[in-house]
Amino acid sequence: xxxxLIDHIRKFVALTDAEAEVLPGYIQVHSIKKxxxxxxxxxxxxxxxFVGKGCLRMFCINEKGTEQITQFGIENWWLSDYMSFDRQxxxxxxxxxxxxxxxxxxxxxxxxxxxxxxxQMESYFRIVFQKAYAAWQVRLKYLYDFSKEENYLxxxxxxxxxxxxxxxxxxxxxxxxxxxxxxxLRKKHT
Amino acid sequence: xxxxLIDHIRKFVALTDAEAEVLPGYIQVHSIKKxxxxxxxxxxxxxxxFVGKGCLRMFCINEKGTEQITQFGIENWWLSDYMSFDRQxxxxxxxxxxxxxxxxxxxxxxxxxxxxxxxQMESYFRIVFQKAYAAWQVRLKYLYDFSKEENYLxxxxxxxxxxxxxxxxxxxxxxxxxxxxxxxLRKKHT
DNA sequence: CGGTCTCTTGACGGAGTTCAAAGCTAGTGG
DNA sequence: CCACTAGCTTTGAACTCCGTCAAGAGACCG
Numbered sequence: 001x002x003x004x005l006i007d008h009i010r011k012f013v014a015l016t017d018a019e020a021e022v023l024p025g026y027i028q029v030h031s032i033k034k035x036x037x038x039x040x041x042x043x044x045x046x047x048x049x050f051v052g053k054g055c056l057r058m059f060c061i062n063e064k065g066t067e068q069i070t071q072f073g074i075e076n077w078w079l080s081d082y083m084s085f086d087r088q089x090x091x092x093x094x095x096x097x098x099x100x101x102x103x104x105x106x107x108x109x110x111x112x113x114x115x116x117x118x119x120q121m122e123s124y125f126r127i128v129f130q131k132a133y134a135a136w137q138v139r140l141k142y143l144y145d146f147s148k149e150e151n152y153l154x155x156x157x158x159x160x161x162x163x164x165x166x167x168x169x170x171x172x173x174x175x176x177x178x179x180x181x182x183x184x185l186r187k188k189h190t
Numbered sequence: 191x192x193x194x195l196i197d198h199i200r201k202f203v204a205l206t207d208a209e210a211e212v213l214p215g216y217i218q219v220h221s222i223k224k225x226x227x228x229x230x231x232x233x234x235x236x237x238x239x240f241v242g243k244g245c246l247r248m249f250c251i252n253e254k255g256t257e258q259i260t261q262f263g264i265e266n267w268w269l270s271d272y273m274s275f276d277r278q279x280x281x282x283x284x285x286x287x288x289x290x291x292x293x294x295x296x297x298x299x300x301x302x303x304x305x306x307x308x309x310q311m312e313s314y315f316r317i318v319f320q321k322a323y324a325a326w327q328v329r330l331k332y333l334y335d336f337s338k339e340e341n342y343l344x345x346x347x348x349x350x351x352x353x354x355x356x357x358x359x360x361x362x363x364x365x366x367x368x369x370x371x372x373x374x375l376r377k378k379h380t
Numbered sequence: 381c382g383g384t385c386t387c388t389t390g391a392c393g394g395a396g397t398t399c400a401a402a403g404c405t406a407g408t409g410g
Numbered sequence: 411c412c413a414c415t416a417g418c419t420t421t422g423a424a425c426t427c428c429g430t431c432a433a434g435a436g437a438c439c440g
Contacts, residue, residue, distance in 0.1 A: 062335040070330050082324035092331065115313070122313050123305070129319035134272035136326050140260050141282065143333070144366050145252040148396070168419065176334050181396055183420050338428075358387065371428055373388050 001029065004052040005104045008076050012127045013120040026114040032056075032101040039095040045084035047105040051077050054101025055165060059173070060093050069173040074162065078128055098166060148177045152185050191219065194242040195294045198266050202317045203310040216304040218295050222246075222287040229285040235274035237295040241267050244291025245355060249363070250283050259363040264352065268318055288356060338367045342375050 005027070006020050032038065032054065039045050041060065049056070056073035058081070070093070073079035084091035085108060106114065115122045142151060152175055156163050163171060172182040195217070196210050222228065222244070229235050231250065239246070246263035248271070260283070263269030274281035275298060296304065305312045332341060342365055346353050353361060362372040 060331055060335065068331075068334050070327065070334060081327065082320055083328055086320060086324055093327075119309070122316050126312055126316035126319060129316060129323050130272055130276060133319050133323050133326065134276055136323065137260065137271065137283075138273055141250055141258075144258050144260060145250065178397060179419070368429060369387070
């Protein structure tokens with residue numbers, strides 16, 4: 001319990017065992033069944049989630065009524081709609097479990113208290129967000145620089161294990177094209 | 191001097207006048223001429239830049255040899271290649287001034303000392319990065335959800351003043367299409 | 381002024397979408 | 411543990427958005 005989170009925090013900042021015991025006062029554990037929703041479009045996003053086990057997806061519904069996946073959340077990754085979370089306004093996203101999952105969740109109202117109790121958590125999140133933003137810059141470079149075919153090859157080459165965990169149509173949605181075209185690419189590349 | 195930066199910091203955390211006087215010990219001011227480079231592909235990114243005046247662009251060169259703009263940096267915005275900055279590895283990006291600019295720059299080696307001297311700066315950057323990441327999530331939603339035409343209309347509608355500051359071909363590059371197609375869109379929408 | 385950027389125009393081509401239908405797979409209940 | 415069904419994946423044909431290429435017209439700076 002809390003072990004995945006504690007391990008992750010200790011990769012970036014110091015945290016004594018005594019301090020780690022304080023975490024449950026500010027961060028909850030939620031067990032999520034496959035297909036359950038952690039956030040629905042139109043709601044105010046109350047939680048910032050850390051994935052301990054399992055896999056989440058974040059998506060929105062476009063004007064044609066199809067789901068558009070923008071992010072996956074896997075083990076050791078923080079996921080939330082940060083615009084909605086930060087401003088406590090209605091979200092334009094959905095977050096759903098695509099496997100049974102165990103997540104650690106910080107409520108919006110408890111965030112400030114956590115930073116007061118454990119100031120190094122402020123530092124931890126500074127580092128986490130900086131790295132997440134850095135990863136985004138790289139992702140955007142690929143998105144713009146390469147064709148959809150090249151993006152597919154790059155992604156499957158980089159995360160072969162992950163690709164097998166999710167249905168093809170979700171991969172297609174994440175990469176920004178149709179399941180039909182993905183099928184064509186798969187045939188082409190044996 | 192330092193006023194734009196101090197004002198920005200004070201939007202998010204407390205900073206006394208005495209503390210503000212410490213900033214020049216850790217953060218430098220650079221005056222940049224139009225077209226000058228702040229970072230070139232292949233270099234290690236040493237600096238994290240805050241734009242006080244002027245406008246920067248971040249771009250990479252794709253395999254066809256054309257420039258692909260991924261971000262602009264305008265007043266009150268932090269800009270850097272955070273992957274290269276964080277890991278001190280070779281960058282895949284260029285950063286260039288597209289107007290004469292005045293920027294505040296934190297060197298990689300001074301970052302830790304700044305956070306020790308002014309712990310609230312850690313909190314400030316946590317907030318800055320969280321908001322930048324939130325803005326990215328929204329940008330990605332638009333990128334995937336809408337056609338290039340809709341993206342063009344949305345961007346020009348949202349930032350009419352900014353669009354007039356930059357050449358058309360840079361706008362086309364940022365939005366992910368060709369100057370020729372942008373020209374077509376402009377004609378179509380009077 | 382003259383030359384180099386920048387923007388426009390139009391013809392053509394191709395990457396990727398849409399639609400419809402058929403084949404598969406996996407979960408569920410009996 | 412099997413059978414049935416709903417959801418997932420594949421196929422193929424028609425179509426369309428947008429890129430490429432080439433050439434000309436402005437616009438800006440020295």
